Amino acid sequence: MLDGYPYKQIIQKARLGRKAIFPYRNTQNPLSVYGGSSLKNSSDIEKIVLAPPQFTPHRLAKSIDLIFREPDYTDVDLRSVIGGFETTGPFIQASMGSPDVWNQVSLASARTFASLGLIIGIGENVASTWGYDQRIKKQQPSFVERILTYFEAEQEGIGGVVIQQNEEDATDELWNRIYSDKRFDEFIQDGRIAFEIKGGQGAKAGLGGEKLVSRPQALKMKEKYHITPDPETVECDSYERHSAPDIYTEDILFNRIKKLKNDYPRLKIWFKTGAYRDIGEVINIVANAKSDAITVDGREGGTGMSPTVVMRTLGVPRLASLNLFELKKKQFPHLSLITSGCITDGGDVVKSLALGADAVALGRPIVFSAYAYPFAEQVLSKGLLQNRLTASFLFLTSRLLGRSESYIKRYLETITLESKMLISSLGKYNIRDLGREDLRTTDLTLSKYLKIKYFLDEPSSQTENLQDVLIGSEMENQNANIPESSSV
Amino acid sequence: MSCDTIKIMIMQNTSQSGLSELEALFKSDSFQLLQTKPFQQIYQIYSEISKIIRGNLDSQEFLEFKPPLIGPVTDPGTRGSKQVEIDFYGKSYKFMSSAILYKQYLAISRKHSGYPGKIYFFADNLRMEPLETASTDRHLSEFVQVDLELVDADHFDAMNVAESLVKSIYSGLKPHSGLVSEVRDYFRPFSRERGLIDLPTEIKVPSTFKKITHEEAVEMLQVKLSEDKDVRGVIQRLFRIKPNKLSKETELHWEYEWLLSSMFKEPFFIHDYPRGARGFYDREYPQKPGYLMDFDLIFPYGYGEAISGAAREFDYKKVIPRMKESGENLKKYQWYLKFLQMHGEPTSGFGIGLERTVRFFCGLPKVYFALPYPKVPGMYNP
Known part of the structure; x- marks a missing residue:
């Protein structure tokens, strides 16, 4: 019955009050400051794919640059x-x-x-x-x-x-x-x-x-920040430090x-x-x-x-x-x-x-x-960092092994x-050449707003030809010679 | 080098011994130089100029106050230089880099009491300037600024006071012209090495000071730079820096101030600096947004800036966004903002660098020669 209803969060808030707000404070996990627990990734980016073309005039141009060798990803x-x-x-x-x-x-x-x-x-x-x-x-x-x-x-x-x-x-x-x-x-x-x-x-x-600080720190920072609870009157382990x-x-x-x-x-x-x-x-x-x-x-x-x-x-x-x-x-x-x-x-x-x-x-x-030390995945995935001993083990290993x-x-x-592999698969060898033409999306709304082609769209009839690519790269070379900012 | 050698070197202006030898001696054993006549003559002129300034300001009903040494805040508008912090019974206080906010406080309070709202300080300032200023010849970490403020006045009124003050130094030094020309003679060859143009032997009170806007100053420099292709090389050689970008949107960098200054034979004003160039207290023209009601007085012959001044922004509602523009913490300025809210009214003022003034009138290659124990960024002296 309660499936999907966030009753645990409600109970946590009712029980702990403002302490329930900060994930860091509850887990004691030093790495959770990097968003371990509550992280959600935007899945929209996954609906965009890199779409290599068959015809690759940039690759041909690059081979001419390289004195007639087929370029690969290392180029x-x-x-x-x-x-x-x-x-x-x-x-x-x-x-x-x-x-x-x-x-x-x-x-x-x-x-x-x-x-x-x-x-x-x-x-x-x-x-x-x-x-x-x-x-x-x-x-x-x-x-x-x-x-x-x-x-x-x-x-x-x-x-x-x-x-x-x-x-x-x-x-x-x-x-x-x-x-x-x-x-x-x-x-x-x-x-x-x-x-x-x-x-x-x-x-x-x-x-x-937002930060948690010790009492001596809290007393020192009192003038510059909003500190809760007031370290002058309340004694506890840690204090919230909010900056405006x-x-x-x-x-x-x-x-x-x-x-x-x-x-x-x-x-x-x-x-x-x-x-x-x-x-x-x-x-x-x-x-x-x-x-x-x-x-x-x-x-x-x-x-x-x-x-x-x-x-x-x-x-x-x-x-x-x-x-x-x-x-x-x-x-x-x-x-x-x-x-x-x-x-x-x-x-x-x-x-x-x-x-x-x-x-x-x-x-x-x-x-x-x-922190990619042996057992790091296990320590992180099993939430073992919440355990101070395991956490100290990982940090000690990191210091010892260096x-x-x-x-x-x-x-x-x-x-x-x-x-490099992905860029070369697009038939391109310079990051400045990448563009929306290299992308397709499986989502119609994203296609509309990002102006990326929907993957079921008609294939493009406007393939770049070699001449355009060569002219384009020449212009770029000329631009590259202009000093970045003329000083006077 | 013995004391006699250096005396001879200075007295005879021998060309084999250049400025670098003189500087090396100052760094290794400054006492040898301090006990020579030319250096003592500089200190004598320092004292004369101080007397002249006091005389001029007193005659205009300015009242001299003792400036604060430390306070919860100091002038934050000094480009790139670090303030000095001290622990004042558990609170962080700053040593004055300029007592600008306190001047407003005093001048307005004096006016409210029925006296003329005109005050001045002989203020000691401390600024941990960026290291590259060590080669400008005109920056000190520790220096005296004669700092004044007047109520019910704008920047043009302040320019009038500045002009009369500087002219009074010219005329006040006339009775000491023998002393002045002797010092100038001693240091002339050294000063030439620093791109400074020979000062005339005679002291002649200048005519009305020219006023040019910041924009006009930049245009003059642009013309100069396009006509004289060697200038950039000269800047690199003299100051060992790549010249900064010249722009109408920023402060005139000191290498360009030197250049502009070398194109003039009398002191002149540059006014109406762009908004980003100065601190929050310089008032913006109500009818000319983006430009400040402020000014610098520049000494001629390559000696550069002597005075910086402005009409003050006194409307706290305008000061707050200006403070945010320079990333200031409002809490620190609570007392000042409250003061403006309750008592803010138009004032203007300026500060004149005492050592720079002495340097100019004596024709010294380096400003630090004006002090017996100077503090130059990165140079460790007594």
Whole structure:
């Protein structure tokens, strides 16, 4: 009788009150901060397929390029310029911040992304939680370490570091501190650092940051945040720390970007935002203010420590913003468009690129790769992390074996390989050539709104011919020679 | 190098010993330089200029106050420079990077008491400037700013005060022209190395200061850059940076300010900066959105900015969105916003860099020579 009725949730709320709201608080599972329990994926993306053609003029053109050899997937060129940084591939390590499970393996990720020539983001709160350049806790790297580790391992001149600052970081003037830190001067002068304004996050668009803190932390933060319960009068294990969402109007956003470009002329300025309904407008403003890149999280991503109800009901799916990208790219060629939210394999990547994204940001796949130790699946799937002993076992193994770096590397190499194979199957060898013509959908509504052909539609009669492809690629080469911004 | 050698080097302006030797000596053993006549003459002029400024402002009914050293907030509008935080009995306080908000507070309170709403500070400021400013020749981390504010005035009124003040320094130094020209002579060859144009030997009070808008300034620079193809190379060589992008939408970067300044022979004003260029307290023209009612006074011959000033935004409903534009936390400014809500009224004001003024009138290659124990970003002195 009760099948399908959420009586368990109701009883939990009646029994536990506000404690039932936060999944993290109930499970004690450190990885659930990455959305373990309440995650639902949008199945719409699964209704889109990559549709290779028989006739492949790009493949013929590529063979002429290669001096008459048949190209294969290894000839696919994933290099591009994203948000002002040269990169070897359209994969960015999403701006992840201070959760301890992540921070602990963040150096491994920084080294891996740097050595592969890929961009990384550094999220909020790292400096305030784990120290600016001195470690607050022995096994937790500081903020400066995370950046310097990247640049020590980098491929000369390729890639870059994107740094966020939230309200708390702003009070500590994190950005000014970086801008006047001798250790970063070289990278600032070489334009290898971007500051990323945060306008929102996928799973909790419209809400501020949510975190659980200890009593001493709560007492310290009382002035800056809304803390529940009041740590002065109530003694308990943990306190909810709510931060207010930032305030934006079109004017504020436009001028905020302008102000940053004025204050930090040597840096790139990125904007990260969430699953809002007015993303089209946001992109227009960010582009008009001459920002270098925008990352839009779908509701599937950026879970953070979100209340269960938020993950279930709040925000627009990733496809909504992705659908706008192709048009926006034509309008604003200088702005890199990055999509994120539950992208896990090469298929998700290539579909995103074909719909108009310049790159994808990966968050959770990097965290889970870092912990790909023996028995990790069992520990995660059986919910054994809720058991403190098993959890400590996994983290201890990770520290003892120190294999996070090679796990992350293998994961990235694999999705690179998948992406290359899929792109080559479409008869294309350059990510800029991908487009909606490479997609079909099994859903009529998606076909209508995404302007992708329904899979039962008549096959296209307008196959590109070789001449057009060659002319097109020549023009692209000419464009590539124009310096990105003439300085004066 | 012995004390005598350096004395001889400076006195004779020997061309074998350049600015880099002089700087190396300052870094390794500044006392050797401090005890020479030219350096003591700089400090004497520093003192004279301070007296002249006080005299001029006092005669215009400005009242000198002691500025705050620390406070819950300080001026957040200083591009890319970090504030210094101290733990004040459990609360985070900042060392003043500029006491701008406190000036408004005092000037308005003084007016309410029936006295003229005109006040000034000789204010010590501390700014952890970005490292690249170490090569601008005109940035210090620790410096004195003569900071003033007047009630019921706009930026043009403030420009009038600034003009009279700077002219009074010209005329006030005339009786000391022997001293001034001696210092200028000593440092002339060193200053040439830094792209500074020779100052005239005689002090001549300038005519009315020119006023150009920010937009006109950018246009002048665009013409200059297109006519003189070597300039970018000169900038790279002098300041060891790639020139920034020149844009009507941002602050004039200091390398362009140097360039523009070198095209003038008398101090001049640049006004109407674009909105993104300055802090939330610079008022936007009600009839000219996107432009601020503000100004800089630029010294000529390549010496660059001396003064920054503006009419203040006093409507708290306009200040709040402006604060959000610079990512400020409203909570921190509660006292200031409440003050504006209750007592906000038009004021304007400016700050003049004392060491920069001394540098200009003495013709020094580097602003830090104006102080016996200067703090230059990234340079570790006593």
